[in-house]
Each structure stands twice: as structure tokens, then as C-alpha cells.
Amino acid sequence: MVSRPTRKKMYRTMQGRMVDIDQLRAANESVQAVGNMNVNARGDVLGANGQVVTPKAQVIRKYYEQPKGKASEGPSRIKQTPASETKAVETKAVETKAVATPKVATPKVATTKVATPRVATKKAVAPKKGIDEALDGLE
Numbered sequence: 001m002v003s004r005p006t007r008k009k010m011y012r013t014m015q016g017r018m019v020d021i022d023q024l025r026a027a028n029e030s031v032q033a034v035g036n037m038n039v040n041a042r043g044d045v046l047g048a049n050g051q052v053v054t055p056k057a058q059v060i061r062k063y064y065e066q067p068k069g070k071a072s073e074g075p076s077r078i079k080q081t082p083a084s085e086t087k088a089v090e091t092k093a094v095e096t097k098a099v100a101t102p103k104v105a106t107p108k109v110a111t112t113k114v115a116t117p118r119v120a121t122k123k124a125v126a127p128k129k130g131i132d133e134a135l136d137g138l139e
Contacts, residue, residue, distance in 0.1 A: 009021045029042045038046045043056035128136060 008023075011019050011021060013019055025041070030040055032046060032050055033039050033041050040046055040050075040052070043059065044052045045054040045059060047053040127133075
């Protein structure tokens with residue numbers, strides 16, 4: 001069995017041009033991505049003036065080191081008060097008794113359906129607006 005060389009991913013655009021996606025990705029690796037995450041296209045965290053602060057490998061390593069299902073230590077901006085300063089509040093349990101309500105049987109009433117004559121009524125037609133108004137005469 002002969003192994004084939006890897007083919008470049010070439011795509012044909014709607015206008016008929018051929019585009020090499022791998023070459024396009026490699027050329028724009030260091031360009032800042034659109035959005036508010038401050039990362040480049042490769043995934044590195046960027047600081048001021050587009051300088052790489054944290055490389056992608058370090059971000060991934062930190063993600064997988066954190067145990068699953070547990071939150072981080074807490075918010076870094078909020079200063080938490082020590083446990084000795086917090087006041088313990090005692091609560092008393094209040095017992096409640098469930099009161100059983102007796103079930104009352106309701107008699108079933110037989111109903112008959114009476115045919116009512118249908119009268120044709122003219123409904124008020126709301127004026128058309130927007131695209132419905134523009135498309136009204138076109139068929």
C-alpha cells in the first residue's frame with residue numbers, strides 16, 4: 001500500500017477563484033482576532049500593543065490542570081472577609097402540621113351542544129406595512 005502525500009485544501013469560491021485555506025491561516029496567525037477576548041488567530045493571549053502575554057500552550061496547560069467540576073478559588077477582585085468576623089445567625093425550626101381537606105364529590109352535569117347559525121361577518125383588515133406593502137402588487 002502506497003501512502004499518498006497530503007493534499008492542500010483548495011476551495012473554489014463563488015466567483016470561481018481557488019483559495020488555499022492552510023496558506024491563508026498561516027499568513028494570518030499573528031493577526032488579532034475580531035472580538036473582545038484579546039487573542040490572536042493562533043489563540044495566544046495579547047496584551048497592550050498586540051504583544052503576546054500568554055502563549056496558547058500555557059493557556060491549554062492551565063485549563064487541563066484545573067480539576068473538572070470545581071470553580072476556581074474565588075473572585076480575584078472581591079476581598080473576602082475572614083470567618084472570625086462574620087456573625088453566626090441561629091434559626092429556629094418551626095413545625096407545621098398538614099391539614100387534610102376532605103374531598104367532596106362534584107356531580108357531573110350532562111351538557112348538550114346546540115347548533116348556532118353561522119353569520120358571515122366582515123373582519124377589519126389591518127393596513128399592510130413594510131415589506132408586505134412593497135410585495136403586495138408583485139406576483
